[in-house]
Amino acid sequence: MKKKILIGVYIFASVLSIRLFCGVYKDDEFAENNLFIKHRPTWKWMFYSPQGQSDIKLEQLSKQRQIEQQYFNEFIKDQGLSR
Numbered sequence: 001m002k003k004k005i006l007i008g009v010y011i012f013a014s015v016l017s018i019r020l021f022c023g024v025y026k027d028d029e030f031a032e033n034n035l036f037i038k039h040r041p042t043w044k045w046m047f048y049s050p051q052g053q054s055d056i057k058l059e060q061l062s063k064q065r066q067i068e069q070q071y072f073n074e075f076i077k078d079q080g081l082s083r
Contacts (some may be wrong), residue, residue: 018049019039019043020038020042021037021038021044022035022036022038023036023037023044023047023075024036024045024046025076025081026046026047026048026049027044028048028049028072029053030050034078036075036076036081041074046074047076049068049076050065050069050072
């Protein structure tokens with residue numbers, strides 16, 4: 001019984017770690033999904049760029065899209081994943 005509980009705790013901890021420290025981003029040029037390791041834990045799993053390759057300024061986006069773009073910039077562009 002104790003062994004089953006330990007295995008369950010181990011599986012839960014592994015899944016939680018993967019959820020917090022891994023993510024998927026949609027490439028803003030080729031629209032491919034890529035798996036990456038985050039530089040800090042966050043619950044967000046899917047990252048995308050609302051701006052894409054267009055000339056739209058951050059101020060022209062809605063509040064929700066600005067937040068999405070800031071996440072994309074922090075986790076993808078600033079880390080050198082999307083060049």
